[in-house]
Amino acid sequence: xxxxxxxxxxxxxxxxxxxxxxxxxxxxxxxxxxxxxxxxxxxxxxxxxxxxxxxxxxxxxxxxxxxxxxxxxxxxxxxxxxxxxxxxxxxxxxxxxxxxxxxxxxxxxxxxxxxxxxxxxxxxxxxxxxxxxxxxxxxxxxxxxxxxxxxxxxxxxxxxxxxxxxxxxxxxxxxx
Numbered sequence: 001x002x003x004x005x006x007x008x009x010x011x012x013x014x015x016x017x018x019x020x021x022x023x024x025x026x027x028x029x030x031x032x033x034x035x036x037x038x039x040x041x042x043x044x045x046x047x048x049x050x051x052x053x054x055x056x057x058x059x060x061x062x063x064x065x066x067x068x069x070x071x072x073x074x075x076x077x078x079x080x081x082x083x084x085x086x087x088x089x090x091x092x093x094x095x096x097x098x099x100x101x102x103x104x105x106x107x108x109x110x111x112x113x114x115x116x117x118x119x120x121x122x123x124x125x126x127x128x129x130x131x132x133x134x135x136x137x138x139x140x141x142x143x144x145x146x147x148x149x150x151x152x153x154x155x156x157x158x159x160x161x162x163x164x165x166x167x168x169x170x171x172x173x174x175x176x
Contacts (some may be wrong), residue, residue, distance in 0.1 A: 006030060006085045009068040012077070012142050013090025014129070014134045016100025018160065020115055022069035022088065025167060030068070034062045036110045036115040037071030044118020051058055074141040078165065081145055089142060094135045097160060101131050106122055 009026060011019045021034065027034045038056050039047055049057075058076045059069065062083050063070055067081050081087055092100075101123065108121040130138070157163040 003086075003170060007032065007066045008062070008084045009086045009088065010077075010080045010084040011068065011090070012072050012146075013088075013089045014094075014097040014139070016104060016130045017090035017092045018095045018100060018101075018163075019070040019090060021067045022090070022163070022167075026088075026170075027068055027166075029171055032066050032068050033064075034115075035067050035069040037069055037073050037076075038113075039116045041071075041073070042116050042119055046119050046122070072138065072142065074138075076144045076146065077141070081149055085153060087146055087149055087154045089146065089154065090163065091139075091142075091156050091158055092160075093155045093158075094132070097134060098131055102162060103127075 007024075007030075009030070009032065010025075011023055013019050023034045023036070033059070036167075037058060040061075041054050043049060044147065054073075055075050058090060059068075060068065063078055073108075086113065105121060105123050111121055113119050113121055155166065157166065
């Protein structure tokens, strides 16, 4: 795959793996708009948007020619993957996920999430349970959705070090 031709990227992975941070970096590198799925799912004060409405909005946004989506949301993942030129899976360990969530919480304590206006950084009991059980319960949904994707458009990273090395190479490749 010619990276300079990439126009649609889907980023998936466990909580705390840095999907949003990566989306922002790749948005700058590839000059692509970002679809923060969490921002579609939540109104201010963490009020959830009705699932059908959320999914309709997501599917509408991915009709655009260029985008990066960050987030799992399995109800629209198949469609996002099918439309993507590049799929990035941050398949980190459970420990790394938990560490990332708590690191983010400490760093951004009581600050509004830039990508989700009106929502301050938090860790609810429900979210913590999701983080702890993600690899056992939710990870397989990603496996199932990407298994039929062409191998040349799927990048799987097992840790931040692998991802950062790839990012360095991408920046060099795109600039040249």
